Every structure is written in structure tokens, then in C-alpha cells.
Amino acid sequence: MRAEIALPYSKSISNRVLLMDALGGNKSVLLNISDCDDTCVMRRALRSEGAVADVMAAGTAMRFLAAYFAATGGTHLLTGTQRMRQRPIHALVDALRALGAKIGYAGKEGFPPLHIEGRRLDGGCLRMPGHISSQYISALLMTAPCFKEGLRLTLDGEIVSRPYIDMTMRLMHDFGVAARWEGKDTIVVPPSAYEPRRFVVEADWSAASYWYEVAALAEDAEITLSGLFEDSCQGDSKVAELFRALGVETRFVPEGVVLRKQETRVSSWECDFTAQPDLAQTFVVACALKGIPFRFTGLQSLRIKETDRISALVKEMGKLGYVLESQGDSVLSWDGNRRGLLSSAVPAIDTYEDHRMAMAFAPACLRLPKVRINDPHVVSKSYPSYWDDLRKAGFSVTEA
Numbered sequence: 001m002r003a004e005i006a007l008p009y010s011k012s013i014s015n016r017v018l019l020m021d022a023l024g025g026n027k028s029v030l031l032n033i034s035d036c037d038d039t040c041v042m043r044r045a046l047r048s049e050g051a052v053a054d055v056m057a058a059g060t061a062m063r064f065l066a067a068y069f070a071a072t073g074g075t076h077l078l079t080g081t082q083r084m085r086q087r088p089i090h091a092l093v094d095a096l097r098a099l100g101a102k103i104g105y106a107g108k109e110g111f112p113p114l115h116i117e118g119r120r121l122d123g124g125c126l127r128m129p130g131h132i133s134s135q136y137i138s139a140l141l142m143t144a145p146c147f148k149e150g151l152r153l154t155l156d157g158e159i160v161s162r163p164y165i166d167m168t169m170r171l172m173h174d175f176g177v178a179a180r181w182e183g184k185d186t187i188v189v190p191p192s193a194y195e196p197r198r199f200v201v202e203a204d205w206s207a208a209s210y211w212y213e214v215a216a217l218a219e220d221a222e223i224t225l226s227g228l229f230e231d232s233c234q235g236d237s238k239v240a241e242l243f244r245a246l247g248v249e250t251r252f253v254p255e256g257v258v259l260r261k262q263e264t265r266v267s268s269w270e271c272d273f274t275a276q277p278d279l280a281q282t283f284v285v286a287c288a289l290k291g292i293p294f295r296f297t298g299l300q301s302l303r304i305k306e307t308d309r310i311s312a313l314v315k316e317m318g319k320l321g322y323v324l325e326s327q328g329d330s331v332l333s334w335d336g337n338r339r340g341l342l343s344s345a346v347p348a349i350d351t352y353e354d355h356r357m358a359m360a361f362a363p364a365c366l367r368l369p370k371v372r373i374n375d376p377h378v379v380s381k382s383y384p385s386y387w388d389d390l391r392k393a394g395f396s397v398t399e400a
Helices: 011-023 037-047 059-071 090-098 134-146 162-174 205-217 235-246 277-289 300-304 309-319 355-366 376-381 386-392
Strands: 002-006 029-031 052-054 075-079 102-105 114-117 124-129 151-156 180-182 186-189 198-200 222-226 248-253 256-261 269-272 294-297 325-327 331-334
Touching: 002 386, 011 029, 011 037, 011 059, 011 134, 011 162, 037 059, 037 376, 059 075, 059 090, 059 102, 059 114, 059 134, 090 102, 090 124, 090 134, 124 134, 134 151, 134 162, 134 186, 162 186, 162 235, 205 222, 205 235, 205 248, 205 256, 205 277, 205 355, 235 248, 235 269, 235 277, 277 294, 277 300, 277 309, 277 331, 277 355, 309 325, 309 331, 309 355, 355 376, 355 386, 376 386
Parallel strands: 002 222, 029 198, 052 075, 124 151, 269 294
Antiparallel strands: 075 114, 102 114, 151 186, 180 186, 222 256, 248 256, 294 331, 325 331
16 A cells, blocks of 8 residues: 555644634634535624524534634524434533523423524633543633633533643633633633634644554555654544554654554553544454454543444444444443454445545555445545545545
8 A cells, every 4th residue: 555645634733723713803824724524504604694693513623613602792593413413412501501501402401403692702711521522622722711700610520631721721822811720620711812823724623533544454555644743732633653563664754644554562451542533433344354352441521422433333344244332321331353254245334424444444445345434425424535546546446
């Protein structure tokens, strides 16, 4: 496997800087903004003066815009797809109401759509469980400079996906807001204003994870990924360290990184994905196809993603003959035994409207004759050029 890939720009960074620029009066120069679906709906909603904002399947946009509309002027109906209307948002709504927001549910209690009457929020002190989605926390932090009293947010218990919170705070600093940790569990954001900046978005480390998987599953590989930096604010840059266990070495070069296939370092593996839950699907498929038994913990947020990712992984890996065991809401394991394919037909992987299911399972064809990915268009949510990039790398990708 020899390839040079220009990765998409980071969706996570793009959505955050777009929101902060909007709160600062749209005066910044933002370069390399992602062209994925989730960022496009975010951008469209921030620019629109209409009363209805439809974020489709973009969970990040739903959470960020709920806080943005609540803290700025106007009346809005914030809605999305049928699956989006099944994803709970009550923890964020309750928090915003406690800070002075006027938000009502236009459908089922605790779920989108939301009816929001924007106003300047009071802010002040707030406590939330640390295990809730980091997107709720980031939404509150980014809007907090506009609150009359700013925000003092205390997170109780284990803090899940902390790197995403740190990313948000680092970007806030880049735009002139002095958000800071006090101790291990409290974040303070003073009332202030975002300053205009010229900002360049880096490439997406989450997208890079699928090329690490390709390198791990190939017999031999040297893959160059452009636009990545060693000193990245993205939590998923941890993928470079984690994939060393599976035999992929990372070398940083001026244009990005070079991945090289090496000897696998583990015969079985345990890993806590609390800080990087979006990498779980990639590692489940990679470990199983390499024959490495695993026990992955810290997966509690996977139940409320684009789909119930734990259930989806169990079902789709079963089609490939791998019987996964789930324990509660946070543990997924495989004991190393495989029963073979369920049938002689080409395995058809369902994607459940989840981009990461499609991208994590496609590289399985390196260890199988071929795979079929149903509803492949879902990759446009974060990586629109994924199938074209696989073709550039030598994969045979055809539409059935």
C-alpha cells in the first residue's frame, strides 16, 4: 500500500471557530473550513435569518446551535432528522434554562426539535455531570463569554471526552477569551468578547484514523497524510500513539505524517476510549481483522451517537464471524474466536446513518475478498472524498 492522501479539514475545529466567529460579529478570516455535511449545515444556520434551522443529522450543530440561539437574539425552531429527534438533549436544555434561557420542546420532552427564544443569558454558577457529552459542555463554554456574569462550570464525577473540552478552550484562547481550569473539575469563563483572527483549520485526525487502519491491515504500507501537526488541539491525534500497538509507526514531516507498517506489538489489547470515543469503531475492526483479542472500555457515549454504535458493532462484526460481547453501556470485547462468515455471500455492512461505520468497515476488504457497504453516502457527514481517496490508494470501489 503506497498512497499520498490530502485529508479533509477538521470538522470539530471548523464548527467551533464558525460559532466563535459568529459570536464575535463575523469579522475573522477563516481558512480551510471543512466542506463536510455537518459543517455545511452549521454554516448555513449561522448565516440564515430564517426561523427554522434544520441541522439534518449533525449532532455537533444541534448542540452548539441550541446554546448559540439561546444566547443571541431571535426566535428559532431547531430541528433535524428522525434519528436526531431520538437523541437526548435534556441535559443541555436544563443547563441553559438554569442560566436564563427560554427553550421549549416542540415534540417529545427531552428531545429535539427545540423552540428557542433568544436573549442575553444571565450565566453564573452551574454544576453538571462530567460523563455527559463533551459537546454539551463545549456549547456552554463557547457561548459563556456573552453571558452577563460569564460562567463557572463544575463537572461532577469522571469527565468524559476531556480532550474535546480542552480543544474548545484552546480555540477560545486563540480568539481572545481567557477560559481556564480551576482545579480538576471547574472551568471559569469571564464575560468578554471574541476577537477577530486569521485562522487556518488543520486536517482531521479522526479521518486519519481510517488510514492508520489501512496501514495496520495491509501486508506492507507507506502512507503520507497531509495537513496534520504533532502539536494538535484534536484529541483524536492520540491515534498516532495508539496504533503503535497494532504495528503502525508515525513519522512527522513538514507536509504532515508518514505511516509505515511495522511488527504488531501486542497479542491481546485492553484500552480505555473515554477520551477518544470516536476511534472505537476503527480499533474494533482493526483488532478483529488482525486476530487480536481486545477489551475496550470507556464507550458510554457510543449509545447516543449517530446510532447506538455498540449495538451496531456487535451486529455488523457478527456478519464477519466475530462475536463481540458488550457489558453495560461502556465495555466491548472479543475473545479471539471466529466462527467464519454467516454466509458465502459478500458481507453487506449496514451503516445506520453513521459515517464512522462506513469508514471503519471499508478497510476490512484488505483481509477479506471484498465487502459491501450499504448507504455509502453517509461518509459526506465528515469525509466527503473518502471513497475517491480509497480509489487513489488502489482500492477497487464500485457502486452496486
